[in-house]
Amino acid sequence: MNVLLSAAFVLCWSSGFIGAKLGAGSASAVTILMWxxxxxxxxxxxxxxxxTSWRGLALRDAARQAAIGVLSQTGYLLTVYYAIQLGVSSGTTALIDGVQPLVAGALAGPLLHQYVSRRQWLGLxxxxSGVVVVTRADAAAGDGVVWWAYAMPFLGMLSLVAATFLEGRSRTRVAPTVALTTHCLxxxxxFTALAMSTGDARPPAEITFWASIAWLILLSTFGGYGLYWIILRRSGVTKVNTLMFLMAPVTAVWGALMFGEPFGPQTVLGLVAGLAAVAVVHRGEPSSPRDRDRGQQATRVEESRAA
Known part of the structure; x- marks a missing residue:
């Protein structure tokens, strides 16, 4: 089940970059996001x-979920879509976004008090290394794109990392449907306020625009975004974010096939590195939460003795 959920998550999350590229030719980023x-x-x-899942939801928990939605959807998506609007390819955007696992993994210990093993650090x-190789190659080929456009996905990545840790520090478990509804509201x-203030609220009549909207709602939001929080709660911050390493090569292949974006040896190298990272982190993963807890406690004891 974990393998199927992970594969579905990778494909659905990658579809968000493709859907943004699909709609970028007919509307601005805020128009796409509003609709x-x-x-x-x-x-x-x-x-x-x-x-009835809303009953008993405290005002403080609702406010926290709203803040998580601002970070994980508004902040993350607006920067990513704007980068694509500026001309950054979908594959390059995903590659820059691939820095997220290292940042989340590095902060998981001090912020969430979650144990990060040596094997997990090696995989990260x-x-x-694969992300760096492919990102440098793709950025060098981005003719006519202003340099600061590549900083937009990086800012979005930081926003999503912040949302992940804000959720992780919450002591109250909120039903996934309640959280998703709050985030989307x-x-x-x-996005409506932004679109109306900039005069971009009116949607275009092009069929590609509405196709991208349907694509993003079904695949990216219900699929990618929903699975992100499900896997996060099942496996933890480090492991779910390790899957982010697969977004870059998958999106690059998808973009090459669908939009003719460049796909060279560096992308292949990134794909291999991403697969190796996931294999290293998940190798020998315990099947149950109780086994995972026991394994982590045993590793802590071993390392304390070694120290």
């Missing part, structure tokens, strides 16, 4: 009205 989240907010609000470093409000 991606307004239908979602309406549908999820109607669903929430007939469900292997994945990072918050994002719909922010």
């Amino acid at each position: 991606r989240f307004v239908p979602l907010a309406v549908a999820l609000s109607l669903l929430a009205a007939v469900r 470093c292997i994945g990072l 918050t994002s719909a409000g922010v």
